[in-house]
Amino acid sequence: MADEALDAESVVRPGADELERAAEAALRPRHLDEFVGQKVVREQLSLVLEAAVGRGRAPDHVLLSGPPGLGKTTLAMIIAAELGTSLRVTSGPAIQHAGDLAAILSSLEEGEVLFLDEIHRLARPAEELLYVAMEDFRVDVVVGKGAGASAIPLALPPFTVVGATTRAGLLPAPLRDRFGFTGHLDFYADDELEKVLLRSAGLLGVPLAHEAAAEIASRSRGTPRIANRLLRRVRDWAQVRGDGTLSLAAARSALEVYEVDRLGLDRLDRAVLTALCTRFGGGPVGLTTLAVAVGEEPETVETVAEPFLVREGLIGRTPRGRVATADAWAHLGLDAPAPSGTLFG
Numbered sequence: 001m002a003d004e005a006l007d008a009e010s011v012v013r014p015g016a017d018e019l020e021r022a023a024e025a026a027l028r029p030r031h032l033d034e035f036v037g038q039k040v041v042r043e044q045l046s047l048v049l050e051a052a053v054g055r056g057r058a059p060d061h062v063l064l065s066g067p068p069g070l071g072k073t074t075l076a077m078i079i080a081a082e083l084g085t086s087l088r089v090t091s092g093p094a095i096q097h098a099g100d101l102a103a104i105l106s107s108l109e110e111g112e113v114l115f116l117d118e119i120h121r122l123a124r125p126a127e128e129l130l131y132v133a134m135e136d137f138r139v140d141v142v143v144g145k146g147a148g149a150s151a152i153p154l155a156l157p158p159f160t161v162v163g164a165t166t167r168a169g170l171l172p173a174p175l176r177d178r179f180g181f182t183g184h185l186d187f188y189a190d191d192e193l194e195k196v197l198l199r200s201a202g203l204l205g206v207p208l209a210h211e212a213a214a215e216i217a218s219r220s221r222g223t224p225r226i227a228n229r230l231l232r233r234v235r236d237w238a239q240v241r242g243d244g245t246l247s248l249a250a251a252r253s254a255l256e257v258y259e260v261d262r263l264g265l266d267r268l269d270r271a272v273l274t275a276l277c278t279r280f281g282g283g284p285v286g287l288t289t290l291a292v293a294v295g296e297e298p299e300t301v302e303t304v305a306e307p308f309l310v311r312e313g314l315i316g317r318t319p320r321g322r323v324a325t326a327d328a329w330a331h332l333g334l335d336a337p338a339p340s341g342t343l344f345g
């Protein structure tokens with residue numbers, strides 16, 4: 001039960017730590033045709049891969065962008081599997097020096113796939129080394145120091161980089177240009193998440209009712225990682241408090257225990273929304289004032305709660321501060337104040 005201690009604070013944050021990833025591994029689709037949703041990216045990618053396999057050559061480098069938990073790592077694994085090759089995994093923050101990347105690149109076997117997660121966080125010298133490696137399949141190994149240093153070119157076998165980023169806009173253009181194919185992953189529709197959930201329940205061997213799948217899907221913020229995590233929480237509830245079946249009632253009870261409401265908002269999200277409406281009359285109010293009102297750091301409110309609230313159209317950002325939308329008032333079951341000012345005011 002490695003996943004029990006996870007995310008004590010909230011079960012609807014899109015990120016994942018090592019324990020979460022271990023729990024996820026069993027649920028990852030292994031082939032493109034098992035990968036739910038993302039129709040456009042799936043179709044484009046299948047062409048790229050099939051063409052490469054047909055030619056017997058490594059495909060172009062692939063860049064995958066999109067928010068956390070939508071399947072970038074899963075797709076990288078699928079790419080390697082579809083090509084019948086192995087996947088080497090590293091990430092921007094894990095590479096401290098250009099030499100670390102040179103060591104990885106020079107150990108790649110022909111046709112291997114190198115997955116570079118959080119590629120936007122690569123340090124500049126490593127990034128420059130990567131340009132050359134991706135374009136010319138070469139690394140320049142620097143020997144010696146100072147004026148006497150020289151670069152010895154080392155040829156690399158053809159390989160494919162799969163880069164993943166949550167912030168495609170942060171990638172420098174020369175790096176972006178070296179990817180022959182870029183796929184952007186979008187949030188999933190509820191019916192797609194239902195499919196993800198039914199598939200996962202099958203793999204976990206738990207009986208999940210269709211209505212329960214729909215209920216969990218609608219609270220999963222468009223994110224398969226969150227859907228699978230909520231499924232595991234509902235499974236726990238059904239096992240401990242219920243009769244083992246994942247019915248609609250079990251799903252609702254479990255999600256109530258975990259304080260995930262019908263839109264997928266958690267306690268912090270609701271605290272922010274409630275403070276904005278009840279203490280500041282719906283705003284506008286500055287981020288710092290709002291954060292103090294909920295006892296959180298401004299950065300936490302801005303990076304943890306706000307993105308989803310804005311995406312759901314519950315909060316608006318204006319130059320004068322945050323404002324609650326009509327949907328926010330409605331979601332909290334409160335009456336929005338009458339608009340201030342009159343036709344003549």
Ligand SMILES: Nc1ncnc2c1ncn2[C@@H]1O[C@H](COP(=O)(O)OP(=O)(O)OP(=O)(O)O)[C@@H](O)[C@H]1O
Nearest residue numbers: 024027028035036068069070071072073074224225
């Ligand atoms: N299209 C999909 N179909 C079925 N399951 C999916 C799909 N996309 C993601 N998942 C599941 O969601 C979980 C998270 O996916 P993954 O780790 O690939 O996300 P990610 O985009 O790489 O996230 P991060 O950026 O945080 O690393 C995995 O358990 C995976 O099985």
